[in-house]
Amino acid sequence: MGFSDFFKKKTSSNVAKDRLKLVLVSDRANCSPEIMEQMKNDIINVISKYVEIDTDGLDIKITQTESEGNNGTVPALFANIPIKDLKAHK
Amino acid sequence: MGEVIVITSGKGGVGKTTTTANVGTGLAKLDKKVVLIDTDIGLRNLDVVMGLENRIVYNLVDVIEGNCRIKQALIKDKRYPNLYLLPSAQTRDKTAVTPEQMKKLADELRGEFDYILMDCPAGIEQGFKNAIAGADRALVVTTPEVSAVRDADRIIGLLEANEIKQTYLIVNRLRNDMVKRGDMMSSDDVVEILAVDLIGVVPDDENIVISTNQGEPLVGNESLAGQAYMNICRRILGEEVPFLDLNGKAGLFARLSSLFKK
Numbered sequence A: 001m002g003f004s005d006f007f008k009k010k011t012s013s014n015v016a017k018d019r020l021k022l023v024l025v026s027d028r029a030n031c032s033p034e035i036m037e038q039m040k041n042d043i044i045n046v047i048s049k050y051v052e053i054d055t056d057g058l059d060i061k062i063t064q065t066e067s068e069g070n071n072g073t074v075p076a077l078f079a080n081i082p083i084k085d086l087k088a089h090k
Numbered sequence B: 001m002g003e004v005i006v007i008t009s010g011k012g013g014v015g016k017t018t019t020t021a022n023v024g025t026g027l028a029k030l031d032k033k034v035v036l037i038d039t040d041i042g043l044r045n046l047d048v049v050m051g052l053e054n055r056i057v058y059n060l061v062d063v064i065e066g067n068c069r070i071k072q073a074l075i076k077d078k079r080y081p082n083l084y085l086l087p088s089a090q091t092r093d094k095t096a097v098t099p100e101q102m103k104k105l106a107d108e109l110r111g112e113f114d115y116i117l118m119d120c121p122a123g124i125e126q127g128f129k130n131a132i133a134g135a136d137r138a139l140v141v142t143t144p145e146v147s148a149v150r151d152a153d154r155i156i157g158l159l160e161a162n163e164i165k166q167t168y169l170i171v172n173r174l175r176n177d178m179v180k181r182g183d184m185m186s187s188d189d190v191v192e193i194l195a196v197d198l199i200g201v202v203p204d205d206e207n208i209v210i211s212t213n214q215g216e217p218l219v220g221n222e223s224l225a226g227q228a229y230m231n232i233c234r235r236i237l238g239e240e241v242p243f244l245d246l247n248g249k250a251g252l253f254a255r256l257s258s259l260f261k262k
Helices: A003-007 A012-029 A033-048 B016-029 B046-050 B060-065 B099-110 B126-132 B146-161 B176-181 B187-194 B206-214 B224-236 B251-261
Strands: A059-066 A073-080 A083-085 B003-008 B034-038 B083-086 B115-119 B137-142 B166-174 B197-203
Touching: A012 A059, A012 B146, A012 B187, A033 A059, B003 B016, B003 B099, B003 B126, B016 B034, B016 B046, B016 B083, B016 B115, B016 B137, B016 B224, B034 B046, B034 B099, B046 B083, B060 B099, B099 B115, B099 B126, B115 B126, B126 B146, B137 B146, B137 B187, B146 B166, B146 B187, B166 B187, B187 B197, B197 B224, B206 B224
Parallel strands: B003 B115, B003 B137, B034 B083, B034 B115, B137 B166, B166 B197
Antiparallel strands: A059 A073
16 A cells, blocks of 8 residues: 555445455356355465465465557466575475 | 448347447438348337337238238338338247348348448357347447356357457446446456457436337437437448547536547
């Protein structure tokens, strides 16, 4: 959140916009929040085998991204996974 | 060859039928030959909005089932001789017609008309599939509310899946005073969320209720909604038309300054 946002009152139209953006991400991905949570846990489990990750800073979501062809946007899995320790577990 | 345009929304009550009536009448005013098809079988409405409910003899299902010729079922508009309505059946249901039959009907009308407008029922079931079957272009109507925008997003996805490449958005019933207070999403907000091209913004206007009461579309008159609908028609014809300034009250200064410009 930026400094100016701190003083700006959140209007009901902004609330509507934010709620819509969230709900449309799961609508478009045809993927419920529960499935997202399961997928997130599975990804954590797999990656934790190799490196130590910061599970609190983890961010996984489905977004829209420009496709390589010119047929508009396609859904994409976006994962931001902060690594705490790169040393491989032996 | 005529163009088939479907007017759809997903959610009910956002103004599909009003939009069909006004866009159709507007295109006829601009000297195009237009036929409006009410595809909402069982819930016939476009006839009353057009003020043609007393002239119905045959309907869409009669044409599809071969009980009459297309020409016999077409009702000529009261005001515009190049505007026709093909009414829906009131006593049947959506299963009376298939998407293939609708596509064939639309293709037959292409030779005769410049524009064939399909008024789509609410929902995403058979009635929707029938209405979009032969369409070249889709106008998706929404209001700036979360429920309507969510349904519009679903519809846009389904239109893409059915390979309707030209999809345009109409934001209906916008209240500029509420947008200014931050209590209603603006047309820009809706466009940002849905990521489709905007073809019109229609303000919430009580003249719409009055014109529907009378069965006379208001497109082209001096009301804000009338101007907004006429602008949509001109954009359909490919003209570049700037979007209306919806500041009804602040318009005084704009009107004065435009007077001086003349």
